[in-house]
Amino acid sequence: MAAMRTSRQATVRRRAVRRRRVLALLGVAALTVFAVAVVEPVFHHAVKEVVLPLRHEDIIRQQAHEKHLDPALVAGVIYTESRFRDQTSHAGAKGLMQLTPDTAKFVERLSGGSTFQVSDLSTPQVNIAYGTYYLRYLLDRYGDNEALALAAYNGGEGNVDRWVDAARRQGKALSIDAIPFGETRAYVRAVQSAKRQYRDNYAGELGL
16 A cells, blocks of 8 residues: 555656646746747847948938938938948048038039038938939939939939930930949949838838
8 A cells, every 4th residue: 555655646746747847848938939029029120220221210201201202212322322321432422322512512502502511411411401402303304214313323414414315326215234334233223122122121210
């Protein structure tokens, strides 16, 4: 009888140990699910901010609305030009939308301004306001042809005019593939790709 009692007690202890192990495993699994639910969105957001950053979305929305531009296009230009960092290029282009002082002064004349200083291009509000004004001007100039406007933003209006004239003489429309400057071809494609990504990933932030 004592041996049977001892055996039953041992069985009970083993079952209790198994139950505790199962409960511990369930607790670990629940904690893992909870941690993933909490951490994953934060991790995803952090990765997105590194891979596809967005800053000054309030200014982008405001200026895009005023200039009748797609906010995703403006964000795509800024990303391609500067990755949303205030910087000066080797060619002297400044700020988020990488405007040269000459282009900024041209925009000031077009817009009727009279107080611009080159140092203002380091201010996000001014830089995006001037950059979007110039982008709107280029879209108007090239009949809302986004590829031509972006090509002019990167390669200059004079070059784009020559390329368009050459294509017309051949009875063709200038396509992205026909742009002679490899850098400008790559730029147009990069901006249009970034535009799609900003539209897909930041529709709420950009008011789309």
